[in-house]
Amino acid sequence: MAQYGKPEYWEDRYSRPDVEWFEWYQNWESLKPTLAQYITPSHNILNIGAGNSRMSAEMFDEGFIHITNIDLSQGVITRMSEKYRDKQPTMKYYHMDARAMAFDDNSFDVVMDKGTLDSVLCGDASLANANKMLTEVHRVLSPTGVYISVSYAPPPQRKMVDKDEFSWSVSVSQVERLAVTLKLTSDESPSFHYIYICKKGAKTQPSAPPA
DSSP states (O other): OGGGGOHHHHHHHHHSTTOOOOOOSOOHHHHHHHHTTTOOTTSOEEEETOTTOSHHHHHHHTTOOOEEEEESOHHHHHHHHHHTGGGTTTEEEEEOOTTSOOSOTTOEEEEEEESHHHHHTTSTTHHHHHHHHHHHHHHHEEEEEEEEEEESSOGGGOGGGGOTTSOEEEEEEEEEOOHHHHTTSOTTSOSEEEEEEEEETOOOOOOOOOO
16 A cells, blocks of 8 residues: 555556546545535535545536546546546646645635545655645635545544644545445445544633643
8 A cells, every 4th residue: 555655656647548537535426415415515525645536527417517626646636637627717727736826825625535635644754745635635624624634543543633723624425335335345344434634713712721
């Protein structure tokens, strides 16, 4: 899995002429019962590490038309921009690093991450890079925005999501893994994924100690 943390791996993967779309972890249909509680068609949505997933297009077709997609791979951004040019200008694709995003503060109501944090944690300086990404996500979210991260890892392995400096409350849901992803891993792997729901501005601050 170490290759998943390397930008050159993704650029090579998406540059292959025979590359097909691939839905990491989950698709829109399987995530919709959970995500629809936090996303509305009027929301401005950011999808980080979008790859060649069809989820944004499927959401667009159901009325979620304000979607910005970013990815480290220039090749996949070019391909997806061409593939879905009929959905522009409200669905956009940008070549961008989630650790240093070129968006203003408070730009998005929702930031979606389907396996991107997991990939960052596979690379060199993983914890430092994960913190950079989460800090940027927190920055670009509106004061009441929501960060949604779909991960293979249980809460004890994702404690960095709930750091004190992030003003979001964190809750966790589970969703059964799709059959296609079960085939890619060992029988010992969990049969579900975790959905981390981070609601900005909702974190309960600890009470001050008595004087």
